[in-house]
Amino acid sequence: MMKRRWPLAVALCLLGRPGLAEPVAVDLELVIAVDVSYSMEPEELGVQRAGYVEAFRSPEVITALRGGPLGKIAVTYVEWGGKAVQVMPWTLLYDARTAREFAEALERQPMRRIGFTSISNTLAVGRTLFQTSPFRSSRRVIDISGDGPNNAGAPAPLARNNTVAQGITIDGLPIMLRSAPDTASIPDLDVYYRECVIGGPGSFLLKVKHIDEFAAAILAKLVIEISGLEVSQQAETRVSPIQYGQPYNCFIGEELQERAIGR
Numbered sequence: 001m002m003k004r005r006w007p008l009a010v011a012l013c014l015l016g017r018p019g020l021a022e023p024v025a026v027d028l029e030l031v032i033a034v035d036v037s038y039s040m041e042p043e044e045l046g047v048q049r050a051g052y053v054e055a056f057r058s059p060e061v062i063t064a065l066r067g068g069p070l071g072k073i074a075v076t077y078v079e080w081g082g083k084a085v086q087v088m089p090w091t092l093l094y095d096a097r098t099a100r101e102f103a104e105a106l107e108r109q110p111m112r113r114i115g116f117t118s119i120s121n122t123l124a125v126g127r128t129l130f131q132t133s134p135f136r137s138s139r140r141v142i143d144i145s146g147d148g149p150n151n152a153g154a155p156a157p158l159a160r161n162n163t164v165a166q167g168i169t170i171d172g173l174p175i176m177l178r179s180a181p182d183t184a185s186i187p188d189l190d191v192y193y194r195e196c197v198i199g200g201p202g203s204f205l206l207k208v209k210h211i212d213e214f215a216a217a218i219l220a221k222l223v224i225e226i227s228g229l230e231v232s233q234q235a236e237t238r239v240s241p242i243q244y245g246q247p248y249n250c251f252i253g254e255e256l257q258e259r260a261i262g263r
Helices: 003-012 042-056 059-066 095-109 121-131 157-165 189-196 211-227 231-237 252-260
Strands: 029-035 075-082 084-093 140-146 169-174
Touching: 029 042, 029 121, 042 095, 042 211, 059 095, 059 157, 059 211, 075 121, 084 095, 084 121, 121 140, 121 157, 140 211, 157 169, 169 189, 169 211
Parallel strands: 029 075, 029 140, 140 169
Antiparallel strands: 075 084
């Protein structure tokens, strides 16, 4: 039965494409962009994927998506490294069944790994996905997770600025699991994300410092994004609203990559 329902859901999404019908109005268009670069360990990739699968099965997410003025959202799932791959198509979620079907379809997708870390390319793909989305909303969000700074493509702040200029909010989930940084990671990744990656109205970050925190962080982040809650109302989740402070070296990832060449 599930296999028959999923193609139907995709077909309904395709009906909203330009030239076929008017875009479907939703409360939120959400691009979930998940790091699958080689710096992520296989165990981390599995826990990360499971976190999103379980989040879309959770009553908290169901309550959040049904609580908006229209009671429906549109979601797509992207995995990225040096390039970004759309793993799940734009999908309309409006109740427990559609959210569960999305989770089950995501769970069936093969795991992949992609070399390098290009936050900028991922944001560019996210902008394109919004342009081709069969939905429309006053809130468009890219939720990007990652365990290292940008080291390929255009500089992250340039991509961030171009994205925010289009009215898109970027939220961050910096993954900080290593006790000691390697040649492609930095110890203050949360600061890097705050200063160089996230932006737009209501943008925030929520960091993960232990593998056991993945599921709770993913759930909390999705609930905030879907419900549109103010970050200040979610202090217990340790989220951090965007605040620009002292000048920060947003080219640190590119510099680390340059130093590694020829070693």
